[in-house]
Amino acid sequence: MIISILSGKGGTGKTTAAVNLAVSLAAKNEKVLLLDADVEEPNAGLYLKPVLEESLPVSIPVPQIDEQRCDYCGECADFCQFNALAVAQKVVITFPELCHACGGCTLVCPKEAIKEVGREIGLVEKGWAESIGFRQGRLNIGEPFAIPVTRTLKEGLADIKDSIVIIDSPAGVSCPVIEAVRGSDFALLVTEPTPFGRHDLGLALEMVEHLGIPHGVVINRAGDDNSTVSELCQEKNVPIMLEIEFSSRLASLGAEGIPFSKALPYWQDRFYEVYQSVKEKCLCAN
């Protein structure tokens, strides 16, 4: 089973929810694999302190010119919408950082003088946080494409049958988020009872509805009146799976980088209940 954690709005507590769910399930002897798919700023590791055992580079294909074959006709440069190749008389210059890795230049070259070589844009690291399997993607600073890293991060997930996979997604509702959550059995949308939380929850709901992923909401920093977001859930008929109270105890544990379900074991039962009802809802959905 794959459960993704997303939010729309940044800073609502996606990583908090993902990590505490993972810790709680592991405490109940479930096999858990946590993926930090927030590849621009992976930080679930700050809570879980995993031992990383493997590091796989992620590359995108960029053109390399065979000067022996090239006759400087310029078709590659004319074709490239991003001006990642330039032909200046008897020289071809490539600008790999502008290349969008479409491979078009290799197709239009009449002399078959272009081959693709890898340009590293990030990496995927794998390891363990005690009994929790851990993977994180890391996109190099300034790189425009997160998706190849997310794809590599998610490689082989379909074959994992014996673990509960938890995907900590990035904020927002754009391509990197969609790549992170697609293929999930259930989506937990983390929000907070503020107008901002409500607004972005609305966007995230639209996205998971569109993707056809069964979903429920976690209200973080919940207070006495959560109507800003609970009204939206009611309107859309979306279940509220968990409320995490706004408390200084939880906040200070968070600030120390300690998953609160480790320090306060009753949270393990609450997160385990969330998992149980996710399972039920997935059975109903199928």
Added chain:
Amino acid sequence: MKIGVTATGKDLESQMDPRFGRCAYFILVDPDTEEFEAVDNPGVSAGGGAGIQAAQAFIKQGAEALITGYCGPNAFDVLAAGGIKIYQASEMSVREVLNHYKKGELKEISTPGKANRGKGSR
């Protein structure tokens, strides 16, 4: 022999455009006869890599030298590969630029400027 000046308009009285990659026109002029023609810069509408596109188009025009305000690293590399000499001028009319060039008063640029200046970053 021909030289090219980046310009905001299509004749010698128009202002020089200090940007290279995203200038509106190249004015190609023979310094001796002052015969000229204006050609569109395709870099104007480039999504990215405007300087690279402009440089390739400029090389195809067969001019020996370029006069502009500043030229970023990517365009500089392409122009250098095309054997183009680059001279720097401040904002004035194309005709004034030409006069300074003829008197040998313009500085040749041998190192590229900052990237993305024509896009508005400083």
